[in-house]
Amino acid sequence: MLGNCLENVRRKTPLVHNITNYVTVNDVANALLACGGSPIMSDEPDDVADITSICGGLNINIGTLNQKSIEAMFIAGAKANKLGHIVLLDPVGAGASKLRTDTAIKIMNTIKPTIIRGNISEIKTLALGFGTTKGVDADSADTVTEDNLDDMIAFTKNFSKKTNAVIAITGAIDLVADSEKCYVIRNGRSEMSKITGTGCQLSGIAAAYAIANPDDKTKAVAAAVCVMGLAGEIGYTNLLPGEGNSTLRNRIIDTIYNMSADTLNKGAKYEVR
Amino acid sequence: MLGNCLENVRRKTPLVHNITNYVTVNDVANALLACGGSPIMSDEPDDVADITSICGGLNINIGTLNQKSIEAMFIAGAKANKLGHIVLLDPVGAGASKLRTDTAIKIMNTIKPTIIRGNISEIKTLALGFGTTKGVDADSADTVTEDNLDDMIAFTKNFSKKTNAVIAITGAIDLVADSEKCYVIRNGRSEMSKITGTGCQLSGIAAAYAIANPDDKTKAVAAAVCVMGLAGEIGYTNLLPGEGNSTLRNRIIDTIYNMSADTLNKGAKYEVR
Amino acid sequence: MLGNCLENVRRKTPLVHNITNYVTVNDVANALLACGGSPIMSDEPDDVADITSICGGLNINIGTLNQKSIEAMFIAGAKANKLGHIVLLDPVGAGASKLRTDTAIKIMNTIKPTIIRGNISEIKTLALGFGTTKGVDADSADTVTEDNLDDMIAFTKNFSKKTNAVIAITGAIDLVADSEKCYVIRNGRSEMSKITGTGCQLSGIAAAYAIANPDDKTKAVAAAVCVMGLAGEIGYTNLLPGEGNSTLRNRIIDTIYNMSADTLNKGAKYEVR
Numbered sequence: 044m045l046g047n048c049l050e051n052v053r054r055k056t057p058l059v060h061n062i063t064n065y066v067t068v069n070d071v072a073n074a075l076l077a078c079g080g081s082p083i084m085s086d087e088p089d090d091v092a093d094i095t096s097i098c099g100g101l102n103i104n105i106g107t108l109n110q111k112s113i114e115a116m117f118i119a120g121a122k123a124n125k126l127g128h129i130v131l132l133d134p135v136g137a138g139a140s141k142l143r144t145d146t147a148i149k150i151m152n153t154i155k156p157t158i159i160r161g162n163i164s165e166i167k168t169l170a171l172g173f174g175t176t177k178g179v180d181a182d183s184a185d186t187v188t189e190d191n192l193d194d195m196i197a198f199t200k201n202f203s204k205k206t207n208a209v210i211a212i213t214g215a216i217d218l219v220a221d222s223e224k225c226y227v228i229r230n231g232r233s234e235m236s237k238i239t240g241t242g243c244q245l246s247g248i249a250a251a252y253a254i255a256n257p258d259d260k261t262k263a264v265a266a267a268v269c270v271m272g273l274a275g276e277i278g279y280t281n282l283l284p285g286e287g288n289s290t291l292r293n294r295i296i297d298t299i300y301n302m303s304a305d306t307l308n309k310g311a312k313y314e315v316r
Numbered sequence: 317m318l319g320n321c322l323e324n325v326r327r328k329t330p331l332v333h334n335i336t337n338y339v340t341v342n343d344v345a346n347a348l349l350a351c352g353g354s355p356i357m358s359d360e361p362d363d364v365a366d367i368t369s370i371c372g373g374l375n376i377n378i379g380t381l382n383q384k385s386i387e388a389m390f391i392a393g394a395k396a397n398k399l400g401h402i403v404l405l406d407p408v409g410a411g412a413s414k415l416r417t418d419t420a421i422k423i424m425n426t427i428k429p430t431i432i433r434g435n436i437s438e439i440k441t442l443a444l445g446f447g448t449t450k451g452v453d454a455d456s457a458d459t460v461t462e463d464n465l466d467d468m469i470a471f472t473k474n475f476s477k478k479t480n481a482v483i484a485i486t487g488a489i490d491l492v493a494d495s496e497k498c499y500v501i502r503n504g505r506s507e508m509s510k511i512t513g514t515g516c517q518l519s520g521i522a523a524a525y526a527i528a529n530p531d532d533k534t535k536a537v538a539a540a541v542c543v544m545g546l547a548g549e550i551g552y553t554n555l556l557p558g559e560g561n562s563t564l565r566n567r568i569i570d571t572i573y574n575m576s577a578d579t580l581n582k583g584a585k586y587e588v589r
Numbered sequence: 590m591l592g593n594c595l596e597n598v599r600r601k602t603p604l605v606h607n608i609t610n611y612v613t614v615n616d617v618a619n620a621l622l623a624c625g626g627s628p629i630m631s632d633e634p635d636d637v638a639d640i641t642s643i644c645g646g647l648n649i650n651i652g653t654l655n656q657k658s659i660e661a662m663f664i665a666g667a668k669a670n671k672l673g674h675i676v677l678l679d680p681v682g683a684g685a686s687k688l689r690t691d692t693a694i695k696i697m698n699t700i701k702p703t704i705i706r707g708n709i710s711e712i713k714t715l716a717l718g719f720g721t722t723k724g725v726d727a728d729s730a731d732t733v734t735e736d737n738l739d740d741m742i743a744f745t746k747n748f749s750k751k752t753n754a755v756i757a758i759t760g761a762i763d764l765v766a767d768s769e770k771c772y773v774i775r776n777g778r779s780e781m782s783k784i785t786g787t788g789c790q791l792s793g794i795a796a797a798y799a800i801a802n803p804d805d806k807t808k809a810v811a812a813a814v815c816v817m818g819l820a821g822e823i824g825y826t827n828l829l830p831g832e833g834n835s836t837l838r839n840r841i842i843d844t845i846y847n848m849s850a851d852t853l854n855k856g857a858k859y860e861v862r
Binding site for chain 1: 342350358360566569570571573574
């Protein structure tokens with residue numbers, strides 16, 4: 044059952060240092076607060092070592108990377124590594140530009156993140172060293188489906204083994220794996236792709252869950268993925284006529300705020316393979 | 317009828333590269349998703365050429381410009397020009413500072429945007445080379461009114477002829493013109509000025525509409541202006557007692573998300589002059 | 590009665606230049622519009638002197654400071670000082686990193702802000718020169734309580750005397766003081782701490798109130814603190830089942846938008862000591 048992961052977050056209020064994009068940063072902060080964590084944002088190279096030191100983990104999201112924030116990512120990442128903190132990498136748009144691909148791969152190789160979360164195109168880009176990402180969305184040719192599920196589970200486990208990181212690939216079917224086990228998760232709604240930043244929010248929440256549940260980080264990340272997907276389902280069913288993606292954004296964060304361990308246990312749809 | 321412009325956007329999902337301000341960027345992204353487009357944000361000089369290459373058009377908004385993002389605007393703009401992509405310029409605050417005025421004019425002269433959208437003070441600043449913008453809002457002395465409408469239509473057409481761009485001047489009465497025809501649009505609500513970023517959202521949407529409707533970009537931009545104004549009207553009528561500008565922001569984006577070609581055709585209030 | 594302060598803001602529409610963090614900047618802009626002010630954001634060193642010149646006051650928030658924005662803070666601050674404008678300092682995270690502590694203290698000493706607003710940990714950091722801030726939230730060991738209220742009032746008045754600024758310390762109990770009088774304010778809800786940026790919004794609003802009420806800036810800031818706290822109370826009571834921190838954020842801004850002088854006069858809970 045994943046509910047105890049949720050309760051640990053609410054009990055411990057993990058402080059997460061976020062170096063993240065300016066598009067969805069406000070939603071990441073409110074989603075972290077909603078799940079029971081506490082966010083702090085800093086991307087100035089001269090500031091990040093101090094800030095990451097007082098936190099429990101670091102969430103690196105390259106969504107609107109720039110040369111200064113990249114410098115900050117490496118300084119903060121090295122500090123977090125040294126302190127034994129959780130580091131989550133969200134390689135937004137890896138495959139869409141050389142700078143994004145190169146930066147994500149360099150972070151993966153030198154910072155050695157604890158968790159890597161992205162869509163399938165981004166993760167394949169990291170695994171292969173090049174990619175075909177369509178902007179910040181996954182290329183449809185790459186989708187995880189029931190037909191290719193066995194292969195994708197093997198790919199995810201292998202990539203986890205290679206990187207020594209928990210790998211989370213999110214899409215219509217979500218996969219969260221370490222080298223030995225893979226959570227196959229079927230929560231969520233397709234309408235979530237019409238809101239900017241549900242992936243970014245999930246990365247923040249997953250960092251909080253991993254900090255608060257250090258004994259099984261794979262399970263913790265799987266719990267975070269279920270929370271986000273379930274919040275999308277419940278939020279969507281609460282929409283009134285005339286409401287659309289902007290209100291759905293609010294309802295998802297509201298649902299995370301109100302989610303109990305019991306709701307999560309009953310609503311999480313996953314199998315372990 | 318403008319409804320077919322809307323349907324083309326939903327069918328083609330135009331990918332828009334946005335170099336835009338960090339104040340309203342989240343709303344721009346969600347408004348683009350709501351209208352049927354797909355947003356990507358990047359303002360790092362080393363990243364923008366790659367990103368703009370995979371998109372259908374570029375939306376340059378100088379709302380919180382800085383020296384690095386200005387550099388990125390010119391790199392991305394040159395690339396977009398070379399690829400024959402739509403470029404929209406939103407000269408936020410032109411007239412309010414020397415840097416904003418000079419940057420907007422230089423972009424206008426060297427990037428040669430396909431579309432320029434701003435309030436009357438900003439557009440006059442571009443036309444005259446100097447301005448009296450009151451912050452990021454239009455100076456009331458400049459307002460387009462029924463009394464000066466003929467003159468303003470002539471001004472807008474002339475400025476379009478001079479720049480070879482579709483010109484969109486938004487305010488209580490909106491004007492969208494090329495050198496030969498001018499859409500005079502009377503959708504919208506005054507309460508929209510109490511929300512930050514409705515103009516920025518419109519610029520993103522207008523870029524998407526122009527990408528998806530290349531055969532008549534003037535009509536496409538006029539359709540986008542009607543969509544935004546009509547969403548303001550419908551969103552406003554859906555407000556409940558006690559709701560204000562923050563909820564109106566959400567309702568406008570929700571309304572864009574749900575708008576059909578039929579709703580647009582019935583609700584658009586414009587004449588062509 | 591504080592209602593006349595509110596009416597002055599609505600009548601004068603004070604233009605506020607904000608150099609603020611990219612996490613909560615959109616909410617700051619919408620909160621300023623909601624209260625009757627007008628926001629403009631600019632943090633480029635080459636832009637800020639022009640922008641601050643056309644405004645009535647400057648709101649400096651160090652929430653996601655970087656070396657360029659710090660440079661802009663000092664340029665804009667010097668210009669604002671020269672023009673006799675209101676300057677508000679919000680020392681977000683002072684005590685959490687050396688850069689934040691040093692920057693906030695240097696701004697305090699060289700720009701000489703008219704108003705300093707922060708949580709107790711941040712203000713103590715400024716007063717003592719070092720701090721124990723827990724991220725961007727106050728350290729619980731520092732909380733203002735009924736037990737230490739006399740001491741905290743004396744501390745706040747003394748710090749106002751030393752800095753010649755109105756000091757606003759916000760928390761469960763809010764204190765707004767000059768060297769002679771201290772408003773002790775008991776509006777607000779604890780749930781407001783589960784939304785990112787209610788403090789940042791308050792700083793923007795407090796700047797607008799001080800600009801529009803120059804004859805008694807202490808009272809003006811106290812009125813702004815009551816507006817924010819009361820909006821939290823009313824917004825919270827308007828929540829429906831299933832709504833959480835994201836909707837509360839919207840309801841608070843909506844409530845500020847709709848607040849009348851009469852509502853403020855009836856709902857403000859304060860004493861002057």
